[in-house]
Structures are given as structure tokens and as C-alpha cells.
Amino acid sequence: MLAVSAACERNKGPILEVLTGTLAGSRTVLEIGSGTGQHAVHFARHLPHLLWQPSERGAELGPLAERIRLEGPPNLRPAIALDVRERPWPVAGVDAVFSANTLHIMAWEAVEDFFRGVGAALAAPGVLCVYGPFRYRGAYTSESNAAFDRQLRERDPASAIRDCEALAPLAAAAGLELIADHAMPANNRTLVWRRAG
Ligand SMILES: C[S@@+](CC[C@H](N)C(=O)[O-])C[C@H]1O[C@@H](n2cnc3c(N)ncnc32)[C@H](O)[C@@H]1O
Secondary structure: OOOOOHHHHHHHHHHHHHHHHHOOOOOEEEEEOOOOOHHHHHHHHHOOOOEEEOEEOHHHHHHHHHHHHHHOOOOEOOOEEOOOOOOOOOOOOEEEEEEEOOOOOOOHHHHHHHHHHHHHHEEEEEEEEEEEOEEEOOEOOOHHHHHHHHHHHHHOOOOOOEEHHHHHHHHHHOOOEEEEEEEEHHHEEEEEEEEOO
């Protein structure tokens, strides 16, 4: 049976609303850390002008590949192995990169690799959309996010909700400018960076 993430079921509608506007002018999208593939299937189905490339770390690839094989629409490509820490990434020249709930899971060094990799993979013009919980100037946006961060760190000391300002120099080094910060349900955000043409 295919794995189902309840969070994905809840957040895929609100994220799709943001992506519908943000990716209107894009054609190719690379998704990092696609997880169960529920997002990839939903977004590819509702945004048929896109060619959606899902990816996962090699060890987690099996269930993702299975969902895409069973449920994927024609514009959803087979999943590929991609760990943000590898160099170079196996994909280049994409119009957009999307990732949900990954930056607080991976270690800070991998977050640095994420932005370096996006900088190399993204065409110009291009956009990066990242969904998840964030802090601002060290402050949580809610008590539930503070509790979630404590849980994350207990499970893995390298995980943590990332500070939006700490991402700024990484994005700048990748040639990216923050152009939108959408408030999302359950105290999450969708951050959008653009690389100018
Ligand atoms: C909380 S899950 C989110 C999955 C999915 N995007 C979602 O929203 O349900 C975090 C994901 O980050 C991925 N991840 C963690 N470290 C990674 C890395 N170094 N490179 C690529 N993906 C990574 C994990 O494999 C996992 O699928």
C-alpha cells in the first residue's frame, strides 16, 4: 500500500493556489525531497503546462517511484535520486525548483548545499519556492512551531526550523532575490525567490 502523509493532504490545496500564480510562466520544475509523491501527483495534475521532475534521496526513492508509476499524469516524470549534498546535481536548466518541508529536516550544511545546488540547476529567469515552517529574526511565528522545533532537535540535533534571515546570504550567493513570502495555514510559509533573466 502507498504511504500517505496526512499533512500533504491538508497542505496540497493551499500550496497549489500559490504555485498556480508563481509557476504560471514556468515549463520545467525540479522538486527536491518529494517524499510520498502526493505533492508531485497533485501539482502535476492541476498544472498541466508544467513538466514536473520529482526527486528523493536514493534510500527513500522506492515508495515515491511507485506512487508516480501508479498515479502520475503524463507530465510527471519518473522520480530520480537526488541528495542535495551531491555535486553536481543530475538536473540543470530548470525554470523552477520546489521543495516542501525539507529545510528543517536536513542539517545546516545540507541547507547550504541546497541553495548552492539550486543556483546551479536553475535557469535565468527562474524561481525557487520553498514551503514549510520558518522563524524570523530568531522568533517563532507560533507556540506550536516552537514546540515542533524542540521535537525536531530532540529527534535529531542537526534538524531545526530555519531562520528566514539566515537563508538570505545563501540565496544571494545563488543569485536569488526573495520576492514573496506567503502566509500559509498552520503557521507555515511559502517563500519565493527569483533569479532575474
Ligand atoms: C518531512 S519530509 C517532507 C517530504 C515531502 N516534501 C512533504 O512535504 O511531505 C522531508 C524530506 O526531506 C528529504 N531530505 C532530507 N535530507 C535530504 C537531502 N540531503 N537531500 C534531499 N532530500 C532530503 C527526506 O528524504 C524527506 O523526504
